Amino acid sequence: MAREDYFKWAESVLDPSKTFEKPEALADIKIVELCTLILGPSLPAYLSELGATVFKVELPGMGDTMRSLTPFAKFFNGAAMGWLKEARNKYHLAIDVRVEEGAELFKELVKRSDVVVENLRAGTMDKWGIGYRQLREINPRIIYIALNGFGQWGPYLERPSYDAIAQSESGEAWISGFPDKLPMKAGIWLADYYGGLVGAVGVLAALAHRDRTGRGQYIEYSQAENLMRAMDWTWLYQHFTGKCRERYGNRDVSICPADIVPSKDGEMVAIGAATDKQFQGLCQAMGKPEWAQDPRFATHLERLKEENAVELLEAIRNWAATKTYAELDQLASQHGFGAQKVSNGKDHFEDEHLRKRNFTYYVDDPIYGELYEEGIAPKLSETPGRIKWAGKPVGFDNEYVLKRYLGLKTKKIKYLKEKNIIGKWVDVPPGRKPPERWDGKSGLLLA
Amino acid sequence: MHMEKEKSWGDWIRELDDPAKTREKPEALDHITVLDVSYANMAGCFCTSTLAEFGANVIRIEPPDGDPARTFTPWGYMHMGTGLGYLNEGRNKHHVTLNLESEEGQEIFRKLARRADVVVETFLPGTMDAWGIGYRQLKELNPRLIYCALYTYGQFGPKAACGKADVDVVDQAYSGVVSVSGEPPEDPQNPKSSEVPTKQGNWMGWYAGGAWAAVAILAALHYRVQSGKGQFIDVSPAEAYGRCINYGITYYYGFKATIPRVGNYDVGVFPYTYFKCKDGFAFLSGFADPNWKALCTIINRPDLQQQFPTIFERLNVDNMKVMYKEIEKWTMAHTYDEIFDAVMDYNKNIGQGVVVPGRISSPMDTMKAENWWVRMALEKIDDPHYGEVTIANHAHKMTETPPRVKWICRPVGADNYYVYAKMLGYGSKRLEELKEKGII
Numbered sequence: 001m002a003r004e005d006y007f008k009w010a011e012s013v014l015d016p017s018k019t020f021e022k023p024e025a026l027a028d029i030k031i032v033e034l035c036t037l038i039l040g041p042s043l044p045a046y047l048s049e050l051g052a053t054v055f056k057v058e059l060p061g062m063g064d065t066m067r068s069l070t071p072f073a074k075f076f077n078g079a080a081m082g083w084l085k086e087a088r089n090k091y092h093l094a095i096d097v098r099v100e101e102g103a104e105l106f107k108e109l110v111k112r113s114d115v116v117v118e119n120l121r122a123g124t125m126d127k128w129g130i131g132y133r134q135l136r137e138i139n140p141r142i143i144y145i146a147l148n149g150f151g152q153w154g155p156y157l158e159r160p161s162y163d164a165i166a167q168s169e170s171g172e173a174w175i176s177g178f179p180d181k182l183p184m185k186a187g188i189w190l191a192d193y194y195g196g197l198v199g200a201v202g203v204l205a206a207l208a209h210r211d212r213t214g215r216g217q218y219i220e221y222s223q224a225e226n227l228m229r230a231m232d233w234t235w236l237y238q239h240f241t242g243k244c245r246e247r248y249g250n251r252d253v254s255i256c257p258a259d260i261v262p263s264k265d266g267e268m269v270a271i272g273a274a275t276d277k278q279f280q281g282l283c284q285a286m287g288k289p290e291w292a293q294d295p296r297f298a299t300h301l302e303r304l305k306e307e308n309a310v311e312l313l314e315a316i317r318n319w320a321a322t323k324t325y326a327e328l329d330q331l332a333s334q335h336g337f338g339a340q341k342v343s344n345g346k347d348h349f350e351d352e353h354l355r356k357r358n359f360t361y362y363v364d365d366p367i368y369g370e371l372y373e374e375g376i377a378p379k380l381s382e383t384p385g386r387i388k389w390a391g392k393p394v395g396f397d398n399e400y401v402l403k404r405y406l407g408l409k410t411k412k413i414k415y416l417k418e419k420n421i422i423g424k425w426v427d428v429p430p431g432r433k434p435p436e437r438w439d440g441k442s443g444l445l446l447a
Numbered sequence: 448m449h450m451e452k453e454k455s456w457g458d459w460i461r462e463l464d465d466p467a468k469t470r471e472k473p474e475a476l477d478h479i480t481v482l483d484v485s486y487a488n489m490a491g492c493f494c495t496s497t498l499a500e501f502g503a504n505v506i507r508i509e510p511p512d513g514d515p516a517r518t519f520t521p522w523g524y525m526h527m528g529t530g531l532g533y534l535n536e537g538r539n540k541h542h543v544t545l546n547l548e549s550e551e552g553q554e555i556f557r558k559l560a561r562r563a564d565v566v567v568e569t570f571l572p573g574t575m576d577a578w579g580i581g582y583r584q585l586k587e588l589n590p591r592l593i594y595c596a597l598y599t600y601g602q603f604g605p606k607a608a609c610g611k612a613d614v615d616v617v618d619q620a621y622s623g624v625v626s627v628s629g630e631p632p633e634d635p636q637n638p639k640s641s642e643v644p645t646k647q648g649n650w651m652g653w654y655a656g657g658a659w660a661a662v663a664i665l666a667a668l669h670y671r672v673q674s675g676k677g678q679f680i681d682v683s684p685a686e687a688y689g690r691c692i693n694y695g696i697t698y699y700y701g702f703k704a705t706i707p708r709v710g711n712y713d714v715g716v717f718p719y720t721y722f723k724c725k726d727g728f729a730f731l732s733g734f735a736d737p738n739w740k741a742l743c744t745i746i747n748r749p750d751l752q753q754q755f756p757t758i759f760e761r762l763n764v765d766n767m768k769v770m771y772k773e774i775e776k777w778t779m780a781h782t783y784d785e786i787f788d789a790v791m792d793y794n795k796n797i798g799q800g801v802v803v804p805g806r807i808s809s810p811m812d813t814m815k816a817e818n819w820w821v822r823m824a825l826e827k828i829d830d831p832h833y834g835e836v837t838i839a840n841h842a843h844k845m846t847e848t849p850p851r852v853k854w855i856c857r858p859v860g861a862d863n864y865y866v867y868a869k870m871l872g873y874g875s876k877r878l879e880e881l882k883e884k885g886i887i
Contacts, residue, residue: 003572003576003577003608006572006573006577006581006583007573007602007607007608009583010572010602010603010607010679010681011603011604013679014602014603014679014681025667025669026669026670028673029669046690047666050662050663050666051666068735068758069716071698071706071762072714073762074701074702076698076701077701081693081694081698081701082694084694084697085694085697122456123455123456123457126456131456132460133456133459133460150818151822151844152456152457152460152461152464153457153460153461154818154821154822155817155818155821156818158791160794160801160803161803161805162719162730162732162803162805164713164719164721164732164805165730165803165805168728168730168805168806169805169807169808169813169816170808170813171808171809171811171812172647172648173721173807174808174809174810175648175810176628176645176646176647176648176649177630177641177645177648178629178630178641178645179641180639181630181641182710182711182721182807183721183728183807184628184629184630184645184710184711185711185713185720185721186624186628186647187626187627187628187629187706187708187709188624188691188692190624190647190651190691193690193691194651194655194691197655197659197662198497198658198841200662201497201501201658201661201662202841202843202845202850204662204666204668204669205475205476205501205665205850206845206848207669208476208479208665208668208669209473209475211669211672212478215847216847217845217847218460218464218845218846219464219843219846220464220843220844221843221844222822222824222842224824225819225822225824225839225842228819228824228825228842229824229839229841229842230649230651230654231649231810231839232489232532232535232649232650232654233521233531233532233534233535234649234810235535235814235825235837235838236526236531236534236535236836236837236838237521237531238810239836240524240526240531241524243811244809244810244811245810246809247648248648249641250643250645250646252615252616252650253521253522254519254521254530254531254532255519255614255615255616258614258615258616259616260616260620260625260643260644260645260646262643268625268643268644269620270614270616270617270619270620270621270625272612272615272617273612274487274515274612274613275487275515275612276515278487278612278614300515300523301523302523304518304520304521304522304523305522305523306522309522329611332610332611332612333609333610333611334610336571336610336611337612338611338612338613338614338616338617339611340599340611340617340620340621340685341620342625342626343620343621343622343623343626344623344626344627344695344699345623345626345694345695345696345697345705345706346699346705347623347626348623348689348695348696348699349696349699349700352605353600353604353605353607354686356603356604356605357601357683357686359683359686359689359690371701372696372697372700373694373696373697374623374689374690374692374696375690377659377682377686377687377689377690378662378680378681378687379601379603379680379681379682380663380666380680381678381679381680382667382670382674382676382677382678382679383666383667383678
């Protein structure tokens with residue numbers, strides 16, 4: 001009864017349907033983003049979900065290269081799906097920061113902001129006169145983060161990089177996948193998304209420092225180094241044993257049992273037990289309660305030994321093949337071990353649990369229409385995360401932002417447009433302009 | 448000032464953010480006290496490691512016989528009684544024991560929580576609540592408390608009460624990432640057991656969960672500065688990792704199809720993959736039209752550019768296989784260094800479009816590459832208890848408050864005397880009593 005009461009309480013304080021009745025954690029924070037692709041843009045997107053105001057600055061016309069990036073070249077209502085998810089909640093500006101008047105506009109934005117996020121090649125912003133060296137003079141409170149492949153100095157300074165290179169040069173690809181296959185690149189831009197995420201930790205730590213001291217700072221950030229930090233026991237193992245960490249497929253060689261095996265009805269199911277108690281539950285479910293006392297399996301350290309692990313995992317594989325996923329799921333609930341089928345976009349879309357939790361998030365966007373996307377990760381009781389809109393075409397919010405935040409006169413805005421300092425989208429390549437069905441008005445903040 | 452402006456950007460910023468100077472600088476979170484009651488869960492441990500690396504005072508609370516996570520280690524390899532996965536995430540934390548199932552242990556926890564800023568826990572939902580030390584109870588004692596609970600299925604929703612265990616492999620499976628990772632069968636009639644949805648080799652679900660928890664906690668901390676209010680935070684490592692998906696749900700909603708597994712290809716970018724070369728594997732890219740032209744120029748295959756001129760041809764999986772084979776003919780004829788030099792030479796001297804080269808490195812090769820040591824991404828530290836160890840640092844190099852590792856871990860209960868004396872004034876006699884009763 002107590003537990004039922006707990007879930008009722010938890011739902012009442014976290015209820016996503018009350019999100020817009022509550023304040024936002026970062027409502028007082030403004031971020032200027034000068035980024036392309038995912039590593040840079042994901043960071044402000046994450047913080048925008050927690051309430052930060054984000055000015056995404058692109059070059060007029062083509063804008064962010066990411067606007068081209070979509071699976072099988074299929075666009076969703078005119079938007080590239082690779083771009084769409086991290087475009088959420090942002091004001092989309094197009095300013096040519098490479099020319100002096102554009103750089104001045106950028107500086108005016110930074111003067112009124114708290115955070116700058118950029119992911120250009122090392123030194124590019126400095127060359128343009130809008131790097132940290134210049135910006136800290138006009139705003140000493142600014143927190144400036146530069147994200148890229150290998151950092152701002154060091155032996156790899158000259159090297160361009162991408163997500164896949166961070167995955168491969170860190171060693172992450174080498175330790176992923178099956179021994180009889182090539183090292184595996186994740187099916188997502190792992191170093192980018194996870195890079196932006198841990199980058200955000202640095203920004204918020206800097207904010208905590210600024211909240212106490214009033215001082216801003218510069219954060220240099222390499223996505224390859226970030227993945228190395230996430231490779232758990234790799235470095236200690238190599239340090240102590242002198243052996244290289246290899247790849248072991250879906251089996252976790254440091255937690256036993258933990259593997260992904262097929263069920264009777266053809267699902268791939270992750271099965272795991274991380275404690276003796278969970279393992280005892282699994283033994284019960286398998287009809288082998290005596291295994292919990294078997295010297296080969298009774299303790300985790302025994303289970304981890306190669307010969308014992310191989311035997312145990314084989315037995316689990318054979319057992320799981322006789323059960324449907326529904327049966328495995330029910331047994332896992334009853335006996336307290338872990339079991340979860342490998343889920344895909346369809347599963348997430350249909351999952352009532354994930355919908356209820358605002359992970360599978362519904363957006364009714366004034367420009368791109370109704371859509372669902374991977375939504376909010378952490379649920380906060382006082383300041384819940386949210387998506388307000390999905391994204392905007394290149395330069396869509398120029399007039400609004402320049403007027404509301406910089407106070408520019410209409411005449412000045414017109415002049416900047418005529419001189420191509422600011423601008424809007426081009427029609428080709430796709431992904432820059434509003435969708436075909438756009439009515440010419442919806443979503444415009446100041447025409 | 449004048450001299451300063453003349454420095455190159457790299458030299459100028461290195462002087463300010465070089466991690467070699469970290470220990471001269473203050474810490475961002477040294478005003479924050481965190482209680483970590485993670486149990487058999489590295490998402491919680493990584494979250495609080497991160498906070499501790501940024502300076503927080505983290506009190507790691509284990510049951511009297513230690514957290515089962517101390518045995519998460521490859522093939523059972525132990526270093527001085529602690530497994531390597533846990534050893535790596537004991538960073539900067541004070542380790543105490545406390546039996547939270549006993550009433551006296553709960554009372555001690557309440558006293559600690561009264562003065563803490565943050566609690567992190569990973570029990571099945573409702574466990575702490577049933578012990579009378581959940582957020583519902585603690586917030587009455589400490590309204591400024593930020594309380595973060597991590598669990599695969601979260602604290603509410605139809606599956607929250609399912610009772611299934613949170614294990615990294617489960618988080619990875621539920622996240623959606625596994626469904627799009629790994630090799631498709633070469634022969635669909637006879638798929639190999641290695642041609643299945645595949646997880647990352649590391650605890651990626653748990654690390655993503657811990658990272659999102661740290662972001663949420665720090666955002667809540669900022670909110671508390673102005674409002675004075677704490678809050679309750681619910682993080683599912685599966686959702687945290689799932690937030691890193693390129694486009695799963697939108698693609699299904701828009702096209703009623705799921706993104707297939709394509710091995711090391713990318714359904715949204717080609718070429719952008721690993722190729723075999725004479726002495727290993729090289730990464731090459733060339734997606735946007737000018738970059739594709741650049742790659743075709745470097746490998747002297749203008750015919751390929753003519754055959755696959757736009758992204759619409761290049762994002763067809765059948766075409767990808769054709770292009771892959773043709774590009775691989777060139778890479779197979781060269782060593783990695785030759786490929787790297789040819790590409791970088793083009794980028795520097797011709798520079799129309801950019802091709803990005805890289806190497807697939809085993810983690811042993813990574814550990815041998817000078818770059819990571821110069822940048823202190825990897826560092827050998829001399830732990831007072833565990834001796835010399837190699838660790839990866841957090842990637843942030845910061846001019847004011849960089850993260851750092853002071854010690855790697857502590858044995859079970861090693862800091863009982865220090866922490867209980869400092870926080871609660873308990874002396875040796877009291878601790879002996881508690882020990883006898885099995886509370887610590």
